[in-house]
Amino acid sequence: xxxxxxxxxxxxxxxxVNGRSVKARKGQSVWSAMAxxxxxxxxxxxxxxxxxxxxxxxxxxxxxxxxxxxxxxxQACLSRVAEGMNVSTQVITEDTEADAGL
Amino acid sequence: MQAFDCAIVGAGPAGMSAALxxxxxxxxxxxxxxxxxxxxxxxxxxxxxxxxDAASLGPDxxxxxxxxxxxxxxxxxxxxxxxxxxxxxxxxxxxxYQGDTRELHxxxxxxxxxxxxxxxxxxxxxxxxxMTAGAAxxxxxxxAVVADGAVFAGSGPLLYLIVAQYLRLGVRVAALVDTTxxxxxxxxxxxxxxxxxxxxxxxxxxxxxxxxxxxxxxxxRYAENLEVIGEETAKGLRxxxxxxxxxxxxxxxxxxxxxxxxxxxxxAMGLAHHWNNAQMCWQVTVDEFGQSAISHVxxxxxxxxxxxxxxxxxxxxxxxxxxxxxxxxxxxTGRDRNSHADLYYLSSMKPFRRFIDCLYRxxxxxxxxxxxxxLVCRCEEQSLGDLRAGFEQGARDPNALxxxxxxxxxxxxxxxxxxxxxxxxxxxxxxxxxxxxxxxxRSPQRLLTVDELGRYNTIPAEAAx
Amino acid sequence: MKADAxxxxxxxxxxxxxxxxARKGVSVIVVEKDYxxxxxxxxxxxxxxxxxxxxxxxxxxxxxxxMWQTLDEELGHDTGFRRQSLINIAADEGDLDTLRxxxxxxxxxxxxxxxxxxxxxxxxxxxxxxxxxxxxxxSELDGYAIPYKATSAFRxxxxxxxxxxxxxxxxxSLRRVGNTWLAQGSRNAYEAEAVINCAGAWADRxxxxxxxxxxxxxxxxxxxxxxRMPHFAKPVVGAVSRQLSFKQFENxxxxxxxxxxxxxxxxxxxxxxxxxxLAAACRTTAEFFPxxxxxxxxxxxxxxxxxxxDNLPVICPAVNAPRAFHAFGxxxxxxxxxxxxxxxxxxxxxxxxxxxxxxxxxxxRFDRKVL
Numbered sequence: 014x015x016x017x018x019x020x021x022x023x024x025x026x027x028x029x030v031n032g033r034s035v036k037a038r039k040g041q042s043v044w045s046a047m048a049x050x051x052x053x054x055x056x057x058x059x060x061x062x063x064x065x066x067x068x069x070x071x072x073x074x075x076x077x078x079x080x081x082x083x084x085x086x087x088q089a090c091l092s093r094v095a096e097g098m099n100v101s102t103q104v105i106t107e108d109t110e111a112d113a114g115l
Numbered sequence: 116m117q118a119f120d121c122a123i124v125g126a127g128p129a130g131m132s133a134a135l136x137x138x139x140x141x142x143x144x145x146x147x148x149x150x151x152x153x154x155x156x157x158x159x160x161x162x163x164x165x166x167x168d169a170a171s172l173g174p175d176x177x178x179x180x181x182x183x184x185x186x187x188x189x190x191x192x193x194x195x196x197x198x199x200x201x202x203x204x205x206x207x208x209x210x211x212y213q214g215d216t217r218e219l220h221x222x223x224x225x226x227x228x229x230x231x232x233x234x235x236x237x238x239x240x241x242x243x244x245x246m247t248a249g250a251a252x253x254x255x256x257x258x259a260v261v262a263d264g265a266v267f268a269g270s271g272p273l274l275y276l277i278v279a280q281y282l283r284l285g286v287r288v289a290a291l292v293d294t295t296x297x298x299x300x301x302x303x304x305x306x307x308x309x310x311x312x313x314x315x316x317x318x319x320x321x322x323x324x325x326x327x328x329x330x331x332x333x334x335x336r337y338a339e340n341l342e343v344i345g346e347e348t349a350k351g352l353r354x355x356x357x358x359x360x361x362x363x364x365x366x367x368x369x370x371x372x373x374x375x376x377x378x379x380x381x382x383a384m385g386l387a388h389h390w391n392n393a394q395m396c397w398q399v400t401v402d403e404f405g406q407s408a409i410s411h412v413x414x415x416x417x418x419x420x421x422x423x424x425x426x427x428x429x430x431x432x433x434x435x436x437x438x439x440x441x442x443x444x445x446x447x448t449g450r451d452r453n454s455h456a457d458l459y460y461l462s463s464m465k466p467f468r469r470f471i472d473c474l475y476r477x478x479x480x481x482x483x484x485x486x487x488x489x490l491v492c493r494c495e496e497q498s499l500g501d502l503r504a505g506f507e508q509g510a511r512d513p514n515a516l517x518x519x520x521x522x523x524x525x526x527x528x529x530x531x532x533x534x535x536x537x538x539x540x541x542x543x544x545x546x547x548x549x550x551x552x553x554x555x556x557r558s559p560q561r562l563l564t565v566d567e568l569g570r571y572n573t574i575p576a577e578a579a580x
Numbered sequence: 581m582k583a584d585a586x587x588x589x590x591x592x593x594x595x596x597x598x599x600x601x602a603r604k605g606v607s608v609i610v611v612e613k614d615y616x617x618x619x620x621x622x623x624x625x626x627x628x629x630x631x632x633x634x635x636x637x638x639x640x641x642x643x644x645x646x647m648w649q650t651l652d653e654e655l656g657h658d659t660g661f662r663r664q665s666l667i668n669i670a671a672d673e674g675d676l677d678t679l680r681x682x683x684x685x686x687x688x689x690x691x692x693x694x695x696x697x698x699x700x701x702x703x704x705x706x707x708x709x710x711x712x713x714x715x716x717x718x719s720e721l722d723g724y725a726i727p728y729k730a731t732s733a734f735r736x737x738x739x740x741x742x743x744x745x746x747x748x749x750x751x752x753s754l755r756r757v758g759n760t761w762l763a764q765g766s767r768n769a770y771e772a773e774a775v776i777n778c779a780g781a782w783a784d785r786x787x788x789x790x791x792x793x794x795x796x797x798x799x800x801x802x803x804x805x806x807x808r809m810p811h812f813a814k815p816v817v818g819a820v821s822r823q824l825s826f827k828q829f830e831n832x833x834x835x836x837x838x839x840x841x842x843x844x845x846x847x848x849x850x851x852x853x854x855x856x857x858l859a860a861a862c863r864t865t866a867e868f869f870p871x872x873x874x875x876x877x878x879x880x881x882x883x884x885x886x887x888x889x890d891n892l893p894v895i896c897p898a899v900n901a902p903r904a905f906h907a908f909g910x911x912x913x914x915x916x917x918x919x920x921x922x923x924x925x926x927x928x929x930x931x932x933x934x935x936x937x938x939x940x941x942x943x944x945r946f947d948r949k950v951l
Contacts, residue, residue: 014366018259018284019165038165038258040151045258053243053348059808059832060496064347066243068493068531070250071156072149073231073377075526076241076493086526086562086807086876090253091149107831111708111812111871201855209855216859385850508736511747512615518622518728521831526807526878558853562807562876565836569862569873571855 015048028098037094044070044077044089047100055079055089056103079103118220119145120442122208123191124199124380125227127155128424129416131182132431133225133438134191140439144191145219147210149198153183155229155416156249157424165259171283172256173276175319175424182428201558202226202384204409209571211561216571223411223438226381227431230374230417233396233477234531235269236484239343240370241493244350248277248371261286265367266352268292268341271475274371275323282330289365290333292354294372296478297337303474310470312463335361339480343368372477376418379528382556386412390548393472394421395482396534397553403458404437404450405430413438426464429457483538491539492532494525502536506543513540513554526562529554583609583744585929586763586772588751588786591621592727592915593907594778595734595745596922599655602741604930609772610735610743611765613750613782614849617731620780621915623883625803625825625837626727627816628916631666631694631719632682636892636940637917638691643936644920645721651919656740657733660726662830666816667697667705669716669868675820679717694719708812708871716820724816724827727915734922751779754789756901774903774929781846781884783894783908791900792943794909795889800842800851800882801912802858806875808832813869824864826872834875836865839912842882851882887911895921895941897928905929906943 017038024039030052037046044067047053054064055077067077070090077089080101089100121137123130126148137144146153154161158179161169170177187193194212201209206221232247239245248267254260255277266289267278274291281288310317327334338354344362345351351364375396382388386407387400398420405413415434416427433454440450484491487500497520510516513523513536522536523529529536533554540551585601587594590612598608612618628648633641651659670676679696686694697705698715705718735745749765754775756762763770777786784796809832816827823838840857858880866873888894891911898904905928907921914921924934 014264015254015260015262018167018261020167040165041258042254045254045260048254048262049260058241058496059494063241064243065241065493066348067246067250068241069232069247070253071231073527073530074493075530078526084564084874085809093151105808105810105832107808109808109810109832111810509616509732509739509745512618515615515617515622515728518617519732524879526876528879557879557881559877559880562878564873565806565862565866565875565877566873568855568859568877569866571859573859573863 014051015045017049026094026096028094028096028100030100031102039094041094042090043079043081043092043094043098043100046094047089054102057106059106062106119143120221121145121223121225121438122147122219122221123225123227124202124208125155125229125416125418126150126153126186126193127227127229127416127427128157128179128182129427129431130155130225130227131186132428133227133415133435134186135189136432136435137438138190140435140444142439142442142444145221146191146193147197147199147208148193148195151195153186153193153195154179156253158183159253159256164256166255172280179424198561199380200560200563202380204384204412206411209558211563211567214567216567223441224413225434225438226412226414226418227416228377228380228418230421231377231530232371233373233375233482234535235370235372235481236489236491236535237341237343237370237481238486238489239345239349241490242343242345243348244345244366245343245368245370248274248369251277251281251369255280262367263287264289264365265369266290266292266363266365267369267371268294268338268352268354269371269481270295271371271373272320272323272471273374275320275327277369278332279323279326282327282332288332290335290363291327292335292338292341292352292363294338294341294478294481295336295475299474299476303470306466306470306473309466313467316467333363341481372481373475374417374421375534376420377530378533378553379530379556379560381414381418382553383558383560384412386414388553391420393469395477397537404454405434406437411441422461422464422468426461429460433457433461483535483542491535492522492525494527494531495521497522497532499539502539506540511540511544513537513552516540517554523554528556528560581609581768582771583607584772585774585776586611586761586770587776587778589778589780589783590616590735590745590747591619591778591780592731592734592918593921594776595731595738596918597776597778597907597925598738598743598745599734599741600922600926601929602738602743604926606930608738608743609770610738610745611749611751611763611770612745612747615747616735616745617728620883620885621731622728623881624727624915625827625835626660626724626915627666627827628661628723628725629666629719629816629913630722630916631668631717634892635685635689638689639936640917640920640924642693644917647919648725648916649721651733655733655737657736659730659733661723661730662725663721663723664814664816664827665718665720666722666818667702667716667718668818668820669702669709669713669824670820671713671822673714676715678820682717693721705815706813706817708869710868710870713868718815722816724829730915730918734918751786751789754786761903774905776905776907776925776929778907780908781844781886783886783906787906787943790898790904792898792906794894794943795946796909797887798844798846799885799887800844801837801885802840802842802853802880802882804836804858804861804877804880806834806836807878809834809875812871819868822864823861824868826865833878834872836861838864844884846884851884853880853882885912889946893917893941894943895924895938896943899944
């Protein structure tokens with residue numbers, strides 16, 4: 014279980030992770046905000062659909078790719094939280110179909 | 116397009132030290148770094164720690180804060196949040212900045228791509244909850260986030276450091292599972308007397324181990340046959356010691372067995388690389404001044420071969436002197452005089468480095484997977500068995516194997532599987548890693564949206580500044 | 581080392597020729613200076629295209645397309661071929677006029693495999709296409725294959741029939757003594773009764789060793805591939821008058837081409853990319869398919885490719901030497917023709933003739949009288 018060592022309530026913002034409202038500190042990485050909120054599954058592997066999570070947390074493994082505000086393939090460990098941000102586990106497997114075009 | 120005397124990619128210890136020396140020498144310097152703040156991995160957030168008590172991370176980390184402050188006052192232009200994705204041998208750099216692609220030119224180029232942790236492809240290493248010890252460091256330094264009751268497994272100073280830091284901060288550690296084999300102590304012992312010149316470094320290492328022991332953390336030594344337990348997420352670590360099975364329960368498993376240069380930047384540029392058998396990794400081929408075969412391209416720090424933070428600082432200063440010489444700002448004798456002390460320091464570090472490299476040499480059992488189902492390529496989910504099948508179909512070259520199996524084609528661009536593929540092919544072909552080679556890499560070194568690249572070359576010059 | 585036939589170049593043309601010769605019981609050695617499929621054959625866009633071919637190529641291309649449909653079973657290995665159709669999009673009325681003229685020409689020649697589609701059918705087949713596009717043309721048999729896999733499939737099938745493929749072997753010299761070709765490689769010496777030049781971007785050098793001059797030039801067509809995306813386009817996509825070309829593979833990745841060229845550095849065995857042109861390709865792609873704006877480009881590359889002045893290949897017996905043959909200069913559209921070219925060359929080597937009219941593909945078609 015991940016937890017923050019900071020106890021003060023300054024600079025808190027609210028974002029949504031997989032539809033859940035989550036508090037995080039301004040400037041914090043999206044990944045660590047997810048970790049503290051126990052939302053550790055960042056993506057589903059493309060072939061097996063197995064759950065994956067951040068491995069390196071420094072931008073070299075690309076395991077923490079999530080969808081942020083509708084944009085896929087965002088590395089959660091390199092992205093910063095923002096007020097009102099919408100983060101979700103990325104599910105793009107070989108079977109995923111796009112919504113019909115307009 | 117803006118032009119500079121010198122462009123430095125990476126604001127870690129090497130890049131910052133080089134920038135300081137270059138600006139002191141009168142050069143016009145820009146430093147690109149994708150992080151919001153200078154420091155690199157080792158001095159990450161050192162000048163802006165979110166921790167209530169940053170001193171608990173140790174005096175080395177505090178020294179980083181001082182370097183960052185001096186760098187920020189140096190006069191070098193620091194472009195934070197600039198993520199370089201193409202570095203051309205013509206001195207052109209393309210980078211993402213605030214959502215757009217920008218471009219700059221420079222006479223002299225210094226690459227400081229730093230290090231990354233050596234992947235540890237053991238069964239279960241792709242389960243959520245399995246991370247590297249470096250990941251624990253990053254989360255601690257940047258965001259003051261820790262994992263309670265984690266197990267730390269592997270070998271090497273960085274592993275002991277993070278365990279000690281956790282303990283100082285009162286974070287519970289389930290166990291330290293040390294994989295350093297008994298024979299490594301015997302192999303390294305004869306190298307100890309010469310390493311003694313770096314007595315300070317040795318003392319630091321010993322005191323970390325003492326600290327961990329004193330805290331009463333369950334410590335297992337000589338562990339082998341590591342395997343992460345768990346179906347959907349990590350539930351613990353299984354291993355054996357002298358054939359006896361052991362198991363530790365934990366939701367979080369931090370793995371570490373050394374670091375290796377972050378290759379993608381130097382590889383994509385087409386620079387020559389060679390296999391470093393002492394550190395079991397590829398490293399870019401440069402001379403003692405960090406200069407590559409392309410005279411205006413230099414590499415410094417861990418990205419040019421693992422030297423550690425102090426070594427990286429010295430290397431950065433040395434490379435800067437050579438660049439000043441290229442720019443006509445110091446004479447050749449001036450360069451040699453100004454870099455003499457640092458070159459001496461770097462060479463005096465070597466016996467210590469040899470001792471550390473020997474003691475914590477990554478074992479083949481942790482470097483290369485053994486179970487056919489264990490994934491080598493995390494992105495494209497290619498297992499040892501898949502790669503063996505590809506090899507048997509005639510793909511003997513890393514690039515041929517990549518073309519056939521997709522191993523290395525995913526977003527990480529081979530960062531996690533590349534060394535493993537070289538190692539496996541060397542074993543199967545019964546040839547040296549140098550004969551096997553590595554992936555042919557290309558820019559971009561990050562994912563780039565069609566939208567962002569599409570705006571490149573259409574951004575008005577004013578806005579691009 | 582001795583064989584009946586020595587093939588120089590382990591690309592798809594060389595490997596397919598080896599396969600067809602081996603099937604006829606001819607002993608074959610393929611020598612490849614890098615590894616089989618290293619250059620254009622292994623890194624091209626994988627288009628298996630009949631649509632829009634030059635009239636001179638249509639008979640060969642049609643025959644090849646029929647072979648592609650059952651190639652996996654024939655070779656016993658996966659080429660990655662998928663028949664997904666290919667649509668060239670008409671952006672405006674001018675494009676439709678171009679298509680009508682082409683249609684008339686094709687009908688006159690007796691070909692009916694290209695069919696014009698209207699706006700409704702275009703939207704039905706490509707729901708994400710820009711609403712302004714007015715129609716297009718489709719070829720149903722077309723699709724894509726995985727280049728390295730297809731080349732490798734021919735190589736493995738040839739090897740199963742006894743052909744030898746020797747990688748890392750560059751031919752340094754070639755000469756004919758009596759009835760034998762002697763080749764000196766960087767590692768071994770070879771003797772063969774017939775020699776076949778399938779050396780791609782290096783074929784002009786081999787042609788010179790044989791005794792034939794050829795006006796070959798080089799370029800580096802560039803490609804980009806995205807990270808996986810939700811499936812949105814089954815057909816391979818092109819445009820009538822714009823540099824648009826992409827295909828979404830079964831695995832979800834999207835390969836963007838379009839013909840933009842980088843820099844071919846043949847002397848150093850490498851290519852360089854032209855990012856401004858890649859940026860333009862991104863803009864074109866996003867213009868035709870607005871959903872592509874959010875796509876993440878994962879890799880970019882270019883392959884070394886050989887071009888003839890008329891963009892038609894050389895497929896013929898050598899002019900200035902007996903028992904030597906050429907197949908090269910496919911000008912960035914040779915991948916689809918690999919299966920039939922292998923068969924044609926095997927026929928030329930064993931019987932001296934082909935059932936196809938090869939006169940447009942003679943190596944000496946650019947020879948001129950001295951002015």
